[in-house]
Amino acid sequence: MSAFLPNGTVFSLAATYGAAIPVTALTNAAPPVATAAAHGLVNSDIIEITSAWTGINDRPARVSGSTAGTFNLEGHDTTNVSKYPALGGLGSVRKVLTWAPLSQVMQNASSGGEQQSVEWTYLEDGVERSKNTFRKAKLLTLTLADDPTMSWYPILIAADQDVKNRILRAALPNGGFIYYNVNVGFDPEPKLDANQIMTVQATFRSQGLFIRYAS
Numbered sequence: 001m002s003a004f005l006p007n008g009t010v011f012s013l014a015a016t017y018g019a020a021i022p023v024t025a026l027t028n029a030a031p032p033v034a035t036a037a038a039h040g041l042v043n044s045d046i047i048e049i050t051s052a053w054t055g056i057n058d059r060p061a062r063v064s065g066s067t068a069g070t071f072n073l074e075g076h077d078t079t080n081v082s083k084y085p086a087l088g089g090l091g092s093v094r095k096v097l098t099w100a101p102l103s104q105v106m107q108n109a110s111s112g113g114e115q116q117s118v119e120w121t122y123l124e125d126g127v128e129r130s131k132n133t134f135r136k137a138k139l140l141t142l143t144l145a146d147d148p149t150m151s152w153y154p155i156l157i158a159a160d161q162d163v164k165n166r167i168l169r170a171a172l173p174n175g176g177f178i179y180y181n182v183n184v185g186f187d188p189e190p191k192l193d194a195n196q197i198m199t200v201q202a203t204f205r206s207q208g209l210f211i212r213y214a215s
Contacts, residue, residue: 008173026089030077051091060179159184
């Protein structure tokens with residue numbers, strides 16, 4: 001049993017990506033094995049998955065077990081053939097080339113993720129019943145000390161304007177990592193409150209489930 005403080009967590013946003021690498025086969029396994037000729041990926045590379053399997057589409061992964069023509073999507077599990085029909089997961093991956101550390105984070109807030117449900121009643125007994133359906137999209141909001149000279153400033157502006165998904169990394173103080181694939185919003189207008197540090201806000205709207213690695 002352990003308990004950890006988040007103090008010291010460093011957020012970074014993917015700044016540049018490599019070209020899309022076609023995946024010509026993807027296995028039903030844990031982790032799934034991707035076939036991609038001359039992929040050039042090495043273990044510990046972080047990639048974004050594009051797949052016909054919606055359960056892993058748009059999700060981040062870490063490369064493991066890399067060989068000349070295959071690599072593993074570490075941490076993922078596609079063994080459920082009902083959810084991941086055999087031979088149906090083809091697509092591509094793209095590698096994160098560079099990261100932009102998001103420094104001067106003053107506050108971190110998250111919302112969303114609430115379980116939704118559907119309720120119904122049968123006429124014959126009048127008892128309300130309920131089944132879980134989906135969870136609402138998660139939203140992470142970072143409040144940063146305003147400084148337009150910071151290297152992350154133009155990257156957040158570009159991410160806000162191009163509306164493309166980017167991977168967000170949280171490097172935890174205990175050595176672990178959390179990766180999200182997000183749509184970025186950034187308001188560069190600083191908040192001006194008397195006797196308070198000027199701040200700006202960046203929002204990160206999840207495009208799928210996060211993935212976490214212990215180290």
